[in-house]
Amino acid sequence: MTLRLEHVSRHFSVGGDIVRAVDDVSLQIERGELIALYGPSGSGKSTLLMIAAGLEPPDRGTVTWDGGAVPLSGRAADRWRRETLGVVLQHPQLVEGVPLHRSAGLRLEARGVRRSKARLDGIRALEDVGLGHRLEHRPDQLSIGQRQRAAIARALTTNPELILADEPTGNLDSHTSSEIVDLLDRLAHERGRAVLIVTHDPQLAHRADRVLRLEDGRLAELDSDLAPTS
Numbered sequence: 599m600t601l602r603l604e605h606v607s608r609h610f611s612v613g614g615d616i617v618r619a620v621d622d623v624s625l626q627i628e629r630g631e632l633i634a635l636y637g638p639s640g641s642g643k644s645t646l647l648m649i650a651a652g653l654e655p656p657d658r659g660t661v662t663w664d665g666g667a668v669p670l671s672g673r674a675a676d677r678w679r680r681e682t683l684g685v686v687l688q689h690p691q692l693v694e695g696v697p698l699h700r701s702a703g704l705r706l707e708a709r710g711v712r713r714s715k716a717r718l719d720g721i722r723a724l725e726d727v728g729l730g731h732r733l734e735h736r737p738d739q740l741s742i743g744q745r746q747r748a749a750i751a752r753a754l755t756t757n758p759e760l761i762l763a764d765e766p767t768g769n770l771d772s773h774t775s776s777e778i779v780d781l782l783d784r785l786a787h788e789r790g791r792a793v794l795i796v797t798h799d800p801q802l803a804h805r806a807d808r809v810l811r812l813e814d815g816r817l818a819e820l821d822s823d824l825a826p827t828s
């Protein structure tokens with residue numbers, strides 16, 4: 599199971615200027631790997647993650663999963679996202695107005711799992727990210743970091759083969775952050791998932807098998823202090 603991006607670019611035209619958000623990037627992630635994407639604000643990390651998730655079409659280049667093109671629209675895209683992908687966006691959209699325990703199983707239900715079982719599994723995923731005491735809360739009754747963790751839980755309910763997460767620990771204190779880091783680490787290294795995380799967090803970057811640094815939309819040399827420790 600491999601996600602491969604080859605010579606991917608995404609440029610935006612704003613007010614006559616071209617922003618090269620992602621500029622000729624090639625990378626690959628295999629099962630069992632935790633990869634961190636690191637880089638300054640505006641360097642193109644979120645754009646690249648959206649492209650990897652099939653949520654943003656690249657202007658150039660290809661994105662493949664196990665050799666097949668990642669579908670961008672229609673039923674094939676829905677199916678791919680449902681069956682394969684767990685994605686956590688930088689500003690996650692949750693099911694607003696509904697307590698967490700009621701929406702917890704929706705992704706599994708979409709895969710045909712019975713509602714009662716789907717909910718139980720969804721609640722377990724919420725417990726795994728430390729939200730077991732907030733099941734009755736609606737998303738607007740959560741802190742920013744709790745919303746982010748709810749989004750992580752939702753992405754993980756389906757036990758996806760590929761996990762893409764944009765700053766999953768960005769709003770968390772160091773203790774909660776390290777629990778999320780442990781969770782992502784286990785998913786990659788014990789359960790053989792392919793995990794790509796965008797992060798500014800050196801603690802998380804150090805746990806990665808590889809750290810990719812993005813600068814002005816291009817992959818750049820890595821700072822030596824971020825090289826993997828093991």
Ligand SMILES: Nc1ncnc2c1ncn2[C@@H]1O[C@H](COP(=O)(O)OP(=O)(O)OP(=O)(O)O)[C@@H](O)[C@H]1O
Pocket residue numbers: 610611612617618619637638639640641642643644645646688
């Ligand atoms: N829809 C868009 N239209 C025009 N420009 C965009 C669009 N999306 C992103 N950009 C530009 O592309 C560049 C990369 O944005 P991106 O969100 O990928 O950065 P990032 O590395 O995730 O930053 P941060 O760490 O602040 O989240 C930025 O300069 C941004 O202004």
Ligand SMILES: [Mg+2]
Pocket residue numbers: 643644645688764
């Ligand atoms: Mg971003």
